[in-house]
Amino acid sequence: MASVFEPSMSSSISRQPPMSATAPSMADSLPSINFGFDDLRDRMAKFSARFDNFIELGRKRVLEERNQFRMNVAELQEDQRMKKKDMEILQLKTNTHQQTISKEAAETREMQAAIASLTQQRDKNAAQRDTLKRQITETRAEIDTRLAAQRAHAARIEAQARFNVPELDFWISNLCLKIEGAGQRDRLKFVYTHIDDRDWEREAWFELSTSSRDYDVRHCRPKLEREKVDRVLEKVNETRELATLLKGMRELFVEAVKS
Incomplete structure (x- = not known):
């Protein structure tokens, strides 16, 4: 460290009486003092450069x-x-997925x-099908029964007709009657003429089942009138004579034409 300059010493020296020229100087007897200003200046310059460099580096690092x-x-x-956009897209997908679900x-x-x-x-159709199958079976059985009865009845009628042919021809001739088919297997159509005095060609007919x-x-x-027809049928069904039916129906037609 540099020596500290003391002003009191210099002032005391200056107050001393001058010494003779031949006498040795006090300054010469003092030790020489080297403050090292150049070194200090150089060191300060280097320190300033390092400090400026540190500041510059710090500023660059801060920047x-x-x-x-x-x-x-x-x-x-x-x-x-x-991420916010992804969250919005994910929320939209979630809403769409929930709507889809x-x-x-x-x-x-x-x-x-x-x-x-x-x-x-x-199940309802199956029940109806079973019911219809049962009804069809029952209907077929009933049809078969009726067909058998019709065939038996037709056979009886046919057998009776062999004996009634002469009698039937007699009534056809005397009652002005003709027999036709009625378009069905179990029906006959009986057509009368000469029942109207004003028109002998006028026809009256009935279908017999x-x-x-x-x-x-x-x-x-x-x-x-149905009541009159039923009375005639009642007699016919009791006697089983076709002549009773033919005569009775002709009488009803003549009565109806006259009235």
């Missing part, structure tokens, strides 16, 4: 760190924006309801 921080913040903001659930319920309805309808054991008149022209 770089600040720029890096800004870049990091910008990246974080961009990442946050992208709700729609599929509704469609599933509708399909289940339709399946239940179809199953119920199938032989589908059952008892005779039955289904249609007639001109129209007759």
